[in-house]
Amino acid sequence: MTASDQASHPVSAPGWFANQPYLLLSFTALFWAGNAIVGRLAAGHIPPVTLSFLRWGLAFLTILPIAWPHVRRDWPMIRSRLGLMVILSITGISAFNTMQYWALEHTQALNTLLLQSALPLFVAVWSLILLGVRLTLAQACGVVLSLAGVLTILLHGDLTALAGIAFNKGDIIFIVALVIFGFYSVLSLKRPAIHGLSFVAFTFGCGSACLIPLWIFELWSRPVMALDGPNLLTLFYVAIFPSTLAYLCFNRGVQLIGANRAAPFFHVVPVFGAIMAIAFLGERLQPFHVIGFALVLIGVYVAARKPRDTVQPPPRNTT
Numbered sequence: 001m002t003a004s005d006q007a008s009h010p011v012s013a014p015g016w017f018a019n020q021p022y023l024l025l026s027f028t029a030l031f032w033a034g035n036a037i038v039g040r041l042a043a044g045h046i047p048p049v050t051l052s053f054l055r056w057g058l059a060f061l062t063i064l065p066i067a068w069p070h071v072r073r074d075w076p077m078i079r080s081r082l083g084l085m086v087i088l089s090i091t092g093i094s095a096f097n098t099m100q101y102w103a104l105e106h107t108q109a110l111n112t113l114l115l116q117s118a119l120p121l122f123v124a125v126w127s128l129i130l131l132g133v134r135l136t137l138a139q140a141c142g143v144v145l146s147l148a149g150v151l152t153i154l155l156h157g158d159l160t161a162l163a164g165i166a167f168n169k170g171d172i173i174f175i176v177a178l179v180i181f182g183f184y185s186v187l188s189l190k191r192p193a194i195h196g197l198s199f200v201a202f203t204f205g206c207g208s209a210c211l212i213p214l215w216i217f218e219l220w221s222r223p224v225m226a227l228d229g230p231n232l233l234t235l236f237y238v239a240i241f242p243s244t245l246a247y248l249c250f251n252r253g254v255q256l257i258g259a260n261r262a263a264p265f266f267h268v269v270p271v272f273g274a275i276m277a278i279a280f281l282g283e284r285l286q287p288f289h290v291i292g293f294a295l296v297l298i299g300v301y302v303a304a305r306k307p308r309d310t311v312q313p314p315p316r317n318t319t
Helices: 003-008 013-017 021-042 048-080 082-103 109-116 119-131 137-154 159-164 169-190 196-210 212-221 229-257 259-281 287-304
Strands: none
Touching (some): 021 082, 021 229, 021 259, 048 196, 048 212, 082 196, 109 169, 119 259, 137 259, 169 229, 196 212
């Protein structure tokens, strides 16, 4: 394409953003960091299945109007891989998020953030099992560097604080949730070649529908959520930002650079959580924050950059 052709056919902002995997995955981490904070605040006010069911049900209703033409066009491909799509819906939508909210009722935020940093390891194991893909030396080094950065922030630069961490029921629940999400992250690479809006609309709708039996049981066994201002604002946030926007960004980012190279961005989630605590809870910026954040960024860069000796065809834009 000549310069005159490029000038007459400028790239739209949404189209440009949809092909920037590092920005997409950074926004994913930002939104999911907010979800962890909001989910912890909601513990005791909104039961976990209720929060997960309403989150994905509202996200499905939000995205369906713009996704419907794509869903209708892609339905033959979705139907041909219906079993896989249902598994992706259950693992990535129903199970992981419900177990995350359940875990936040039983564990401290520090434990959850530390455990979430292990997700790239689960992704690496599932990549080896399902795809036969091994971590490269650069990816392994990146995981170690970013994990060290997260530990620096969470432990305030004091490694002796590790000895004071006690694992409990919530930690075990969250570990299982991370194993499930690692499976989803890798298996999503086998999804049919459908539009990104078709994928998230189906998984949101199917994932929320799969929660209905558990939701009915929870309504019978636990107090019903109060329809007050804070709870409604919580539902609005989790339905739009860590659901609709984050999953669009995450699925596209994985599609562009693969699960192993995308996984280190999960280390950015607790970093954004620390920044939010400074901004909204009045905590002071300390030197260990700067050092830890620098280690995370270096680790993500090392692990996520494209190997020089690998020539890959340009990814197909399906978002």
